[in-house]
Amino acid sequence: MTQKRRLGIMGGTFDPIHHGHLVAASEVAHAFDLDEVVFVPTGLSSHKEGQDITPAEDRYLMAVIATASNPRFSVSRIDIERPGPTYTVDTLRDMRKLHGPDCELFFITGADALEKMLDWHDTAELFEQAHFVGVTRPGHRLTDPGLPGGRVSLMEVPALAISSTECRDRVRDGEPIWYLVPDGIVQYINKRALYRG
Numbered sequence: 001m002t003q004k005r006r007l008g009i010m011g012g013t014f015d016p017i018h019h020g021h022l023v024a025a026s027e028v029a030h031a032f033d034l035d036e037v038v039f040v041p042t043g044l045s046s047h048k049e050g051q052d053i054t055p056a057e058d059r060y061l062m063a064v065i066a067t068a069s070n071p072r073f074s075v076s077r078i079d080i081e082r083p084g085p086t087y088t089v090d091t092l093r094d095m096r097k098l099h100g101p102d103c104e105l106f107f108i109t110g111a112d113a114l115e116k117m118l119d120w121h122d123t124a125e126l127f128e129q130a131h132f133v134g135v136t137r138p139g140h141r142l143t144d145p146g147l148p149g150g151r152v153s154l155m156e157v158p159a160l161a162i163s164s165t166e167c168r169d170r171v172r173d174g175e176p177i178w179y180l181v182p183d184g185i186v187q188y189i190n191k192r193a194l195y196r197g
């Protein structure tokens with residue numbers, strides 16, 4: 001019997017994508033023997049309404065640049081092309097349609113996001129569609145938030161105290177972001193004059 005294809009999905013605003021995201025995806029891919037990790041930048045983040053978010057096309061292109069050198073990483077436009085707010089249940093439904101039933105889906109997320117998962121849209125269906133992997137993040141303790149057993153795993157990854165917020169703040173304040181994000185992202189942010197305030 002052939003093994004089902006194992007597909008990781010890393011959803012995020014990625015404004016901008018940074019090495020914390022990339023390390024988390026790489027560690028989960030290794031630990032869960034994933035064939036591929038698809039980064040899925042959000043369209044309109046349902047819980048970030050009113051926040052000043054960079055256009056989806058820039059966030060998508062930065063994700064492409066950051067993942068280009070890894071043959072097991074790719075980027076999907078499904079969330080940025082779907083009208084309305086982005087809900088993970090729609091991401092998983094679309095991924096399932098694209099990849100068929102013979103594919104196991106693993107949604108990768110930070111421990112901070114996992115803690116709030118019971119408030120997400122259509123939680124019951126979420127756990128039918130995918131296995132959820134919550135990774136450690138500095139500043140957030142890795143505790144079991146009481147999510148259904150068997151469908152959620154918690155995983156320690158090398159701690160990188162990087163956030164997109166800090167990257168944006170540093171650019172605005174004229175501080176370097178070299179080595180917090182891939183080199184191509186530093187150059188893209190400069191070229192497009194992003195986060196200058």
Ligand SMILES: Nc1ncnc2c1ncn2[C@@H]1O[C@H](COP(=O)(O)OP(=O)(O)OP(=O)(O)O)[C@@H](O)[C@H]1O
Binds near residue numbers: 011012014020111
């Ligand atoms: N340094 C990190 N280590 C582990 N997971 C992370 C890290 N940074 C972000 N994540 C996780 O990656 C996913 C997407 O993150 P997101 O794009 O919101 O980045 P962010 O750095 O949290 O952004 P912001 O500071 O704008 O809120 C989330 O599930 C988040 O918890």
Ligand SMILES: O=C(O)c1ccc[n+]([C@@H]2O[C@H](COP(=O)([O-])O)[C@@H](O)[C@H]2O)c1
Binds near residue numbers: 120
């Ligand atoms: O589906 C939901 O209700 C929901 C609520 C909050 C966050 N999410 C997803 O969690 C991922 C991380 O979100 P963010 O905005 O913290 O980068 C991203 O893929 C979001 O679509 C999903």
